[in-house]
Amino acid sequence: MPKPKPRRLPSAMLVVGGAFTACVVGLTLLARHLWLTEHRPSTGLIAVIAFDWAVAAMVVSMILVSITSGRGRRTARARRGRVTVELQDSEPRRTTRLTGPGVEASGSADIKIGSRLPALFLFAASAGLAVLVIWFLVDGQSTWIGTGFSLVIAFYVGNWARNAWPRPDAPEPEDPSP
Incomplete structure (x- = not known):
């Protein structure tokens, strides 16, 4: 294959x-x-x-x-899969987590x-x-x-x-x- x-x-x-x-x-x-x-x-x-x-x-x-x-130097990365996003609320203090399918990407360039x-x-x-x-x-x-x-x-x-x-x-x- x-x-x-x-x-x-x-x-x-x-x-x-x-x-x-x-x-x-x-x-x-x-x-x-x-x-x-x-x-x-x-x-x-x-x-x-x-x-x-x-x-x-x-x-x-x-x-x-x-x-x-x-x-x-250049870097670029992408990942698919299960992603978790955390949302923090200050009033009242609580954290909400959302998990599901998604994409995570990052990149940088140093010249x-x-x-x-x-x-x-x-x-x-x-x-x-x-x-x-x-x-x-x-x-x-x-x-x-x-x-x-x-x-x-x-x-x-x-x-x-x-x-x-x-x-x-x-x-x-x-x-x-x-």
């Missing part, structure tokens, strides 16, 4: 990147809707644009890392960053977002609260860039294959 082929699970980068790309599309559509319907200074519009910009920058930097870096390109892109994205946010404030389309909130997001994108800078002392990811 032939052995069944093992099912190949998608790469963790592909799954996470696909989910974040779907978020970018949704946030872009929401930003477009707010752009067309808001006719006064808006906090929500600039906040949605800032989130959309940050998530899009993260997706592009993930693509740049996967293109410019070597293969790292050593081998290029400065993703970090430089994130620095540029951070600066571009800050300029856009300030332009929205000067143009009268954003409130001070929305501007401050969005500048904080631009700061975080800049921090991602600092963390994406390649480190020469970082150890190589181990290959778990036997």
Whole structure:
């Protein structure tokens, strides 16, 4: 009897990147809707644009890392069978267990960053977002609260860039294959 082929699970980068790309599309559509319907200074519009910009920058930097870096360690596991889920309620203290057929899946990807390109892109994205946010404030389309909130997001994108800078002392990811 032939052995069944093992099912190949998608790469963790592909799954996470696909989910974040779907978020970018949704946030872009929401930003477009707010752009067309808001006719006064808006906090929500600039906040949605800032989130959309940050998530899009993260997706592009993930693509740049996967293109410019070597293969790292990847793991993906799936198990079918009997699964137990525990639900804990704080008031009154009780635990409910649900047991039945199900699927358990986990995955991870460790990649050593081998290029400065993703970090430089994130620095540029951070600066571009800050300029856009300030332009929205000067143009009268954003409130001070929305501007401050969005500048904080631009700061975080800049921090991602600092963390994406390649480190020469970082150890190589181990290959778990036997």
